[in-house]
Amino acid sequence: MCIRQYKLSVVIAALVCVGAVVLSPRASANSTDDVLNEQLSAMLSRHGFTGRVGLSLEQRLGRKIDTKLADLGRLTFHDSLLGLNDDNSCSGCHSAPLGFGDSQSIAIGIGNNNIVGPDRTGPRNQRRTPLILNNVFYPALMWNSRFSSVSGNPFDNIAGFQFPLPEGFSLSGLPHLLTAQAFIPTTEKPEMTGFHPSVPGTNDGIRAAVVERLNANAEYRKLFGKNFPEVKSGGPITYEMLARAIAEFEFTLVFADAPVDKFARGQKNAMTEDEKRGALIFFGSGNCVSCHAVSGESNEMFSDFRQHVAGIPQIAPAVGNVMFDGPGANEDFGLEQVTGNPNDRYAFRTSPLRNLALQPTFFHNGCFTKLDDAVRYHLNAIGAAQGYNPITAGVDADLQGLQGPIAPVLARIDPALATPVTLSTEEFRQLIAFLRTGLLDPKANAHDLRKLIPARVPSGKSVHVFQ
Ligand code: HEC
Ligand code: HEC
CATH class of the missing domain: 1.10.760.10 (Cytochrome c-like domain)
Structure with missing residues (x-):
């Protein structure tokens, strides 16, 4: 009896001990998860994002x-x-x-x-x-x-x-x-x-x-x-x-039922940890949401539906049937074509970002063919513009020859994009995860x-x- 009791207490002690070892990292993982979830929930509701627009x-x-x-x-x-x-x-x-x-x-x-x-x-x-x-x-x-x-x-x-x-x-x-x-x-x-x-x-x-x-x-x-x-x-x-x-x-x-929508509706495990951290950058330190807006008239589409100069390289085709703008007929004046106002030159609508993963090319002229390259450029257009190479960017051969000038475009860049957004390799990966899969409705x-x-x-x- 005494021995059995003794054994039982040893077993209980051992279990408690194992439990403590097994449970403690989980408990702390849970609390980091909880903190991350709370941060992101607060961030989303601060921006008026409900995940219900599709419904x-x-x-x-x-x-x-x-x-x-x-x-x-x-x-x-x-x-x-x-x-x-x-x-x-x-x-x-x-x-x-x-x-x-x-x-x-x-x-x-x-x-x-x-x-x-x-x-x-x-x-x-x-x-x-x-x-x-x-x-x-x-x-x-x-x-x-x-x-x-x-x-x-x-x-x-x-x-x-x-x-x-x-x-x-x-x-x-x-x-x-x-x-x-x-x-x-x-x-x-x-x-x-x-x-x-x-x-x-x-x-x-x-x-x-x-x-x-x-x-x-x-x-x-x-x-x-x-x-x-x-x-x-x-x-x-x-x-x-x-x-x-x-x-x-x-x-x-x-x-419009992407992981970020499910998360906003309360399904906290709908997003991966990387997507959540990427979202925090998007809505927080990266300030992407100041243009890729989700509140009010933007209907949670990740665009303010306004025009900004983002400093995008100007590429033009060898053979086309639309007259391009500018003295070299190799430019696109964007909003100016509509308003006739030279102050609107090179301004384009903030791209809505849902289901971006389906896109084979990026920006108004498809001058990038990889999302990573497009975002890396966008984070630091002024710094990256001179290094733009249509061949390495992967555009078709007939679009590699005629580049429009970039200096006048950069001269008008939106102040919100004039200072580079600096991210660590890890943060960049997380931001991409959010853009690529966090915003993708799996039915698309x-x-x-x-x-x-x-x-x-x-x-x-x-x-x-x-x-
Ligand atoms: C020659 C290719 C082409 C054809 C054909 C074409 N589109 Fe488009 N569509 C485009 C391009 C390019 C744009 C963006 C043009 C721009 O902004 O100047 C666009 C824009 C749109 C948009 C707006 C999308 C947005 O994000 O604002 C809609 C809607 C649309 N097209 C519907 C149609 C419909 C409907 C038809 C057939 C009746 C059609 N398109 C035929 C190329 C095409
Ligand atoms: C000043 C407003 C502004 C800010 C801030 C901004 N963007 Fe953009 N973004 C734009 C505009 C405008 C375009 C379209 C430019 C064009 O094609 O000429 C764009 C295009 C994009 C595209 C390409 C989408 C497509 O359909 O090709 C991605 C991806 C993107 N932005 C992500 C981001 C991320 C991530 C951030 C934050 C780090 C950010 N943007 C910050 C205005 C902005």
Whole structure:
């Protein structure tokens, strides 16, 4: 008895001892975790980040998504019937597996070889094609924000949707900024319309020609008829119907449930430790959030949707069909193209950063092909600019020859980017982890997105070859 008691107490003592050894590092790891979680939670709520923007879609639309209409939009998006040059559709540049972005640093529109991907050839336009994921929440579209909702809310047309002339405010009656935007690409000559003498001289004329094609197609008449009773009873398909269908498709492209969103909603283990530490740099010492904003009108999209000069290298194509700016025709004046104000020269919209990992190239002209290189440059543009080399940056051969001047760009750099952000190797790795996987909705992956490419389109034209 006595021996057994003795043995038992030894066992208990040993267990306590082992327990202490085993438990103590865990306990301290837990408390570091807790401190990190608390810091990040506090940081996120200070910036008004809730991780709930993706869930707000239908409430903000004021209705449910119309999946039938969205599916029609998906077909038109992939159909070169919309391009009067007969060789390009929205999907020629906005490629499904790439989050409806582009592998090309600078978009290739008409005159292409029907391939979408690295082997696409043809004359280039002026800028990189952005992702069309989550665009429903963007209060201003395009690299120079030239299409915007004056109220700051893309769901609200009360103060009008502002476009450059000739459209001006004429698209303000449409329900959403994306519905209004869908009026534009079909009228862009280098993108879809082409320069053939038969192309109508006005944007309205071009749109009428596109709609005429739709009305001449029995399958489209039937599909639009299923969505619009006016068409079913014999009325014409209108451009607005087409725009509504395209926009509805874009509304379905909400991919805003990244680890950082889950974390903000209380799932503390949704982010890795590196992602959390990277987030602290992003929201804290790195001050990235001062431009890549998440509060208010930014709708948690990691952009203030304002224009800043970030000191990005200017690259230009050997063969293009858009006239570049400047005396050497190798510059992009950005916002100045819209305002006509030389003070706006070289300013571009702060890039929204969600699902960045899907992007093959970075910045408004795709002058970097690796995220690490792009961020390293961005942390110290003034210091890094002279060393920029398009060959080592990995851009295509036809973009390596014509560089625009960098000195005038750097002379205008935003004060917030004029002083380098210095990070240790460890901190840089953590920041990249946050950007690459912390902001990636796992549902936005090439495998699943590719399924959105239709096998055939109603015009019977060939669907592009997606690499
Ligand atoms: C020739 C390639 C090309 C084609 C074709 C094309 N786009 Fe784009 N798209 C771009 C580029 C490049 C931009 C950015 C242009 C800029 O900012 O000046 C863009 C921007 C956009 C944006 C705004 C994205 C943002 O982040 O603000 C939307 C939405 C969009 N396109 C939808 C469409 C739709 C819908 C179609 C078809 C009707 C289409 N695009 C056809 C290349 C293309
Ligand atoms: C002064 C505002 C400002 C600050 C501060 C800022 N950025 Fe940016 N960022 C921009 C602008 C503007 C662009 C687009 C520039 C262009 O393409 O011409 C951009 C582009 C990027 C891109 C490329 C995204 C893409 O789609 O190609 C990344 C990544 C990025 N920023 C990350 C960061 C990080 C990380 C920080 C903090 C260390 C930061 N930024 C700080 C304004 C800012």
